Amino acid sequence: MESNNTIWIIIRRMRIPFLVIIITFSISILGLTLIPGMDDQGRPYHMSFFDAFYFVSYMASTIGFGEAPYTFTYPQRMWVSACIYLTVIGWFYGIGSIVALVQDKRLAREIDVARFRSKIRDLHEPFTIILGYNNITHRIIDWLNDEGIRVVVVDRDEEKISALELENFIPEVPALSGDVTHPETLKAAGIHKKNCQAVVALFEDDMKNTKIALLCKLLNKRVKLVIKSTTKTQSEHLKNLGVRYIEDPFRFVSHRIYLALTAPSLWLLEMWIFGHILKIREREELPRGKYIICGYGRMGHALERALKKAGVPYSYIDIRSNEYKETKDSAVFGDAEDYKALIEAGVKEAAAIIAATKDDLINLTILATAKKLNKEIYTIGRENTLDDITIFKSARVNRVYILEQILAEFTYLFIARPLAYRFVRLLHTREEEWGHRVVERMHEVLGENPLHFEITIDEEHAYALSRELKKGASIQLGTLRRSRENWEKHNPILFLLCKWDESRVELIPSDDIDVELGMKLLVAANEESREDFEYIVNNYYELEYVLNGKA
Amino acid sequence: MNTEKVISGFFFILAMTINFGFVYGDPANLAYHSGYELFAAIVINLIATVLKLGDKTQLGSVLLATSLVADIQLIASATVWAVAIYVLKDMSLESTVAIISLAAGAFIANIVSVTLFIGDTLKSKR
Numbered sequence: 027m028e029s030n031n032t033i034w035i036i037i038r039r040m041r042i043p044f045l046v047i048i049i050t051f052s053i054s055i056l057g058l059t060l061i062p063g064m065d066d067q068g069r070p071y072h073m074s075f076f077d078a079f080y081f082v083s084y085m086a087s088t089i090g091f092g093e094a095p096y097t098f099t100y101p102q103r104m105w106v107s108a109c110i111y112l113t114v115i116g117w118f119y120g121i122g123s124i125v126a127l128v129q130d131k132r133l134a135r136e137i138d139v140a141r142f143r144s145k146i147r148d149l150h151e152p153f154t155i156i157l158g159y160n161n162i163t164h165r166i167i168d169w170l171n172d173e174g175i176r177v178v179v180v181d182r183d184e185e186k187i188s189a190l191e192l193e194n195f196i197p198e199v200p201a202l203s204g205d206v207t208h209p210e211t212l213k214a215a216g217i218h219k220k221n222c223q224a225v226v227a228l229f230e231d232d233m234k235n236t237k238i239a240l241l242c243k244l245l246n247k248r249v250k251l252v253i254k255s256t257t258k259t260q261s262e263h264l265k266n267l268g269v270r271y272i273e274d275p276f277r278f279v280s281h282r283i284y285l286a287l288t289a290p291s292l293w294l295l296e297m298w299i300f301g302h303i304l305k306i307r308e309r310e311e312l313p314r315g316k317y318i319i320c321g322y323g324r325m326g327h328a329l330e331r332a333l334k335k336a337g338v339p340y341s342y343i344d345i346r347s348n349e350y351k352e353t354k355d356s357a358v359f360g361d362a363e364d365y366k367a368l369i370e371a372g373v374k375e376a377a378a379i380i381a382a383t384k385d386d387l388i389n390l391t392i393l394a395t396a397k398k399l400n401k402e403i404y405t406i407g408r409e410n411t412l413d414d415i416t417i418f419k420s421a422r423v424n425r426v427y428i429l430e431q432i433l434a435e436f437t438y439l440f441i442a443r444p445l446a447y448r449f450v451r452l453l454h455t456r457e458e459e460w461g462h463r464v465v466e467r468m469h470e471v472l473g474e475n476p477l478h479f480e481i482t483i484d485e486e487h488a489y490a491l492s493r494e495l496k497k498g499a500s501i502q503l504g505t506l507r508r509s510r511e512n513w514e515k516h517n518p519i520l521f522l523l524c525k526w527d528e529s530r531v532e533l534i535p536s537d538d539i540d541v542e543l544g545m546k547l548l549v550a551a552n553e554e555s556r557e558d559f560e561y562i563v564n565n566y567y568e569l570e571y572v573l574n575g576k577a
Numbered sequence: 578m579n580t581e582k583v584i585s586g587f588f589f590i591l592a593m594t595i596n597f598g599f600v601y602g603d604p605a606n607l608a609y610h611s612g613y614e615l616f617a618a619i620v621i622n623l624i625a626t627v628l629k630l631g632d633k634t635q636l637g638s639v640l641l642a643t644s645l646v647a648d649i650q651l652i653a654s655a656t657v658w659a660v661a662i663y664v665l666k667d668m669s670l671e672s673t674v675a676i677i678s679l680a681a682g683a684f685i686a687n688i689v690s691v692t693l694f695i696g697d698t699l700k701s702k703r
Contacts, residue, residue, distance in 0.1 A: 034633060037631045045628075048620060059613075
C-alpha cells in the first residue's frame with residue numbers, strides 16, 4: 027500500500043473538484059426536470075431525468091448538441107443559461123485541478139519514487155548502491171558497468187540526478203534524489219535486497235559517512251560497505267561497527283609513497299593492478315635525499331608518517347590554503363616571503379618537494395617556484411579535483427596524486443575485483459626482495475604489459491573443469507598452464523592468488539596445488555593466453571588434451 | 578465538535594435515509610416510488626463517496642467500498658429505469674421489481690456504512 031502514494035495524492039486533491047462537479051450537475055439536472063417545457067405538438071411536458079442528464083452532460087462539457095428532445099421554452103432557456111455558467115465553471119475547475127496536479131512537484135516526486143522502486147524490484151542481478159553522485163562516483167559507475175555490475179545511485183541533489191539521467195549509462199542506472207541518511211531512502215534503494223552487494227559512501231563529511239555506515243549495518247548485515255574516513259578516531263568507530271572496508275585517501279597515498287621509497291617492486295605490482303604497465307618509468311623513480319612537504323594538514327601528516335617510516339629526511343612548510351588565500355588575498359604562491367620560506371626549508375639542496383595543500387593553484391605555483399630555485403628538484407603534486415587533469419600534466423609535475431582518482435580506483439577494485447584487492451592488501455605484508463622476484467618472473471613469462479583477471483572454478487565459469495573435478499579427478503594448477511597446441515609446453519600465464527575461502531588464501535600458489543571446486547584464482551596473462559585458458563577450463567576436448575595429451 | 582465529522586456523518590446518514598425513502602413501499606408498483614427520490618439518493622451517495630475518498634486507514638477503505646457498492650447499485654437502478662422507458666418502451670413488472678430491488682441492495686450497503694461509521698465514532702474516546 028505504501029508505495030501507492032501517487033493514487034492517494036490524486037484522490038485527495040480531486041475531492042473538492044469532484045464535489046463541485048457533482049453538486050453543479052445535480053442542481054442543473056433537477057432544475058431541468060422541474061421546469062415545464064413544451065413538446066412539438068405544443069403540449070406541456072416535463073423533461074425526464076435521462077433527458078436532463080443527457081443535456082447537462084454535453085452542455086457542461088461545452089460540446090453543445092442543441093436543445094433536446096424538443097426546442098426549449100423561455101423559462102427552460104433562462105434556467106439553462108444560469109446552468110451553463112454554473113456547470114461550465116465547475117467543469118473547468120475540475121479540469122484545471124487535474125492540470126495543476128500533473129504539474130505538482132509532490133506528485134511528480136511520488137511518481138519518480140514509484141518508478142524507482144519498480145526499477146529496483148526488477149533488478150535481479152547483483153548491484154551496488156552508490157550514495158552521492160560526483161566525479162569520483164561517476165568513474166566508479168563507468169568501471170562497474172563495464173564489469174557488468176549494476177549500480178543504483180542516490181543523491182540529495184535533484185539536479186545531479188537529472189545530470190546522471192542525461193549520461194545514458196548502459197545498463198541503466200536507477201537514480202533517486204533523496205536524503206541518503208534516511209533509512210526509508212536506503213530501503214527504497216533496495217539495501218535489504220538479497221542481491222544488494224555493497225554500499226558506497228564517499229562523502230566529504232566523516233560524520234555523515236559514519237551515520238550511513240551504521241544505518242546500512244542495521245538494515246542489512248551482509249552488505250559490504252565502502253566508507254570514506256579521513257581521521258583515525260572515525261576509522262576506529264567504523265571498525266567497531268564491523269565495517270570491513272574503510273577508505274582513507276590520505277592513508278592510501280601515504281602507503282604508496284612509502285612503498286615507492288622502500289619497495290619499488292611492490293609499488294610496481296600495486297600500480298600494475300590498477301592498470302599501470304609493469305615497468306617503472308625513469309621519471310617515476312623517487313629520488314633519494316631530503317624531502318620538503320608543503321601543506322601540513324591531513325595529507326601532510328600522512329606524508330610525514332610515510333617519510334618517517336621510510337627513514338627519509340624531510341622538512342615541512344605549514345601552508346593552509348584557506349588562510350593563505352585570506353591573508354595574502356591571492357591564490358598564487360611565490361612572493362618574496364614564500365621564496366624565503368622555501369629557501370629556509372632547504373629547497374636548494376632538497377631532492378624532492380611535495381605540494382599537498384587543498385588548493386590546486388597553490389600546489390601548482392609551489393612546484394613552479396621550487397623548480398625555479400632548484401632545477402633538479404623532483405616535484406610531486408596533490409591534485410584535488412578530477413576536472414582539470416590537463417593543467418597538472420602540462421605543468422610537467424613529475425608525479426601527481428589525485429585523491430579522487432585513488433578513491434575511485436580502490437572502490438572499484440574492492441567491489442568488482444575482490445581478489446585483486448586482496449592481492450594489493452597482501453603485497454603490503456611482503457618484502458621488496460619477494461616483490462622483485464615476482465616482477466622478474468612476470469617479465470620473463472609475460473613481458474611488460476600483462477593483464478589480470480579473476481575466475482571462480484564453478485560450472486558457470488569453468489564448465490569442463492568443474493565437471494571433471496566433480497567426477498573426482500585430481501588436477502594440479504600447473505596443468506592449467508599447459509598450451510592447447512602442445513601440452514608439453516606452457517602458456518604465458520601466472521597464478522597470482524589462490525583463494526579457498528576468507529581465511530585460506532595463498533599468494534603466488536605453486537604449480538602442484540590441487541584445483542578444487544569453488545576455488546577462486548587471480549591470473550596474470552595476456553589477451554591470447556587468457557582466451558586459451560578460458561577455452562581449456564570450459565571445453566571438454568581442450569581439457570582432455572591438456573590433461574592427457576590425447577587429441 | 579468536529580465540523581468535518583458532522584458534515585460527513587450528515588451525508589452518510591442522509592444517503593441511507595433517502596435510499597430507504599425510495600425503496601419503501603410496494604416493490605411491484607412504481608407509483609409508490611418517486612424518481613426524484615432516486616435522483617436525490619444517487620447525488621447524496623456520490624457526495625458521500627467523495628467525502629470518503631483519501632482516508633488511508635483500514636476503516637476508511639471499507640467505508641469507501643460500501644459507498645462504491647451503493648453507487649453502483651443505485652446507478653444500475655436508474656439505468657434499468659431509463660432502459661425500460663426509452664429502449665424497451667414498456668415498464669414491465671420485472672423492470673419495476675429490478676429497479677426497487679437494486680436500490681434495496683444499495684440500502685443495505687448504506688446500512689453497513691453507517692454502522693461502521695457510528696461504531697468508529699463510539700470507539701474513539703473524544
